[in-house]
Amino acid sequence: MDLITRGSNVIMETYKRYPLVFDKGQGCVLTDINGKEYLDFVAGIAVDSLGHAHPGLLKAMQTQMEKLVHISNLYWSEPGIELAEMLTKESGLDKVFFCNSGAEACEAALKLCRVYGKLKKNKDAVEIIAMEQSFHGRTYAAITATGQKKYQENLEPLMPEIYHVPYNDIEALKAQISPNTCGIILEPIQGEGGIYPADPDYLKEVRKICDQENIVLIFDEVQTGIGRSGKLFAYQQYGVVPDVVTMAKGLGGGVPIGGIIAKDHVAEVFKPGTHASTFGGNPFVCATAKYVIETLTNPGFFDSVAEKGEYLKTQLEALKKDHPSIQEVRGMGLIVGVQVDADLAAIVAKAMDKGLLLITAGSNAIRFVPPLIISKAEIDQAVQIFSECL
Numbered sequence: 001m002d003l004i005t006r007g008s009n010v011i012m013e014t015y016k017r018y019p020l021v022f023d024k025g026q027g028c029v030l031t032d033i034n035g036k037e038y039l040d041f042v043a044g045i046a047v048d049s050l051g052h053a054h055p056g057l058l059k060a061m062q063t064q065m066e067k068l069v070h071i072s073n074l075y076w077s078e079p080g081i082e083l084a085e086m087l088t089k090e091s092g093l094d095k096v097f098f099c100n101s102g103a104e105a106c107e108a109a110l111k112l113c114r115v116y117g118k119l120k121k122n123k124d125a126v127e128i129i130a131m132e133q134s135f136h137g138r139t140y141a142a143i144t145a146t147g148q149k150k151y152q153e154n155l156e157p158l159m160p161e162i163y164h165v166p167y168n169d170i171e172a173l174k175a176q177i178s179p180n181t182c183g184i185i186l187e188p189i190q191g192e193g194g195i196y197p198a199d200p201d202y203l204k205e206v207r208k209i210c211d212q213e214n215i216v217l218i219f220d221e222v223q224t225g226i227g228r229s230g231k232l233f234a235y236q237q238y239g240v241v242p243d244v245v246t247m248a249k250g251l252g253g254g255v256p257i258g259g260i261i262a263k264d265h266v267a268e269v270f271k272p273g274t275h276a277s278t279f280g281g282n283p284f285v286c287a288t289a290k291y292v293i294e295t296l297t298n299p300g301f302f303d304s305v306a307e308k309g310e311y312l313k314t315q316l317e318a319l320k321k322d323h324p325s326i327q328e329v330r331g332m333g334l335i336v337g338v339q340v341d342a343d344l345a346a347i348v349a350k351a352m353d354k355g356l357l358l359i360t361a362g363s364n365a366i367r368f369v370p371p372l373i374i375s376k377a378e379i380d381q382a383v384q385i386f387s388e389c390l
């Protein structure tokens with residue numbers, strides 16, 4: 001029996017998978033079990049920030065693995081402390097909580113703002129405002145905050161007191177705020193929703209309102225964070241600092257690690273017993289993530305991401321001339337969406353055939369989220385294949 005049949009027999013159908021079985025990866029190239037190579041512009045959905053089989057990352061993983069993989073958060077170990085020191089220093093925020101995924105990071109942030117509301121505003125301050133077309137993950141609070149009905153089907157009743165307003169619409173947001181609002185959660189660039197960046201003025205205004213009304217401002221940077229925008233966090237591109245930022249995807253270079261970083265006045269409402277995670281921030285994943293952050297914060301790295309992102313956008317923009325189906329090129333750094341008026345699934349399938357992995361975003365865009373170590377030559381190659389598929 002072939003692998004795909006065997007897999008379908010025993011693995012739940014939570015993903016519509018392509019008929020591809022990958023065997024190994026090197027840099028930005030994946031190889032399937034038949035030996036065919038693919039240029040990887042999906043990167044495990046913005047996860048494999050340093051590509052595949054990165055020698056330094058492998059070494060950091062092996063070194064830590066041989067010393068200590070997991071203890072409990074009942075005890076201390078060095079990698080988590082060092083990683084948290086780096087993240088707080090680079091983010092301008094104060095305290096970290098580690099978990100294992102993006103949904104868990106959003107879950108932690110949503111719990112944190114509710115506890116904050118009850119303790120620091122009033123006992124009824126439990127209302128959370130999220131954005132339409134957002135995505136925050138699959139756990140119950142995260143999927144309730146997610147502003148897309150298709151992900152919530154048959155899951156009702158959802159979490160109470162989570163409301164949605166249109167993104168980038170300050171009046172709609174103001175109209176939803178009440179004395180019982182404890183938190184606002186939004187992505188500085190909506191990822192799964194279709195690569196829609198926030199308007200700079202909007203983010204500044206949201207920050208001002210949260211300060212005035214004592215509301216916890218959460219930026220979900222699970223996809224946009226950890227260098228993808230050309231800075232460690234996309235909010236640093238906007239000059240607007242949240243009270244809580246979530247992170248996951250790119251943080252571990254492929255190992256499952258997530259987390260939140262919060263300002264002290266918010267973080268302090270979490271006490272022993274309020275929240276926890278057995279695996280969260282174990283020595284192995286933290287040593288791995290530490291290597292990722294060290295690499296990203298090397299002088300020039302973020303600039304190279306920003307520059308390659310601009311290059312990618314320029315090359316994609318240039319395709320408009322020959323391909324009127326391209327409506328818009330959106331994004332920042334190496335998270336780029338191309339809105340195409342065409343059958344997106346067919347484009348992805350054709351690209352795959354030609355050895356390029358792409359993914360859609362929202363209902364109208366093709367997403368480019370390669371490893372941050374992608375080269376200009378590889379960008380050229382991807383743009384060439386993409387143009388052939390249009």
Ligand SMILES: *Cc1c(COP(=O)(O)O)cnc(C)c1O
Pocket residue numbers: 101102103104106135136137138187191192220221222223224248249
């Ligand atoms: C992917 C994503 C999540 C969910 O992350 P998981 O690791 O799949 O739970 C949450 N928020 C955003 C913005 C994401 O892109």
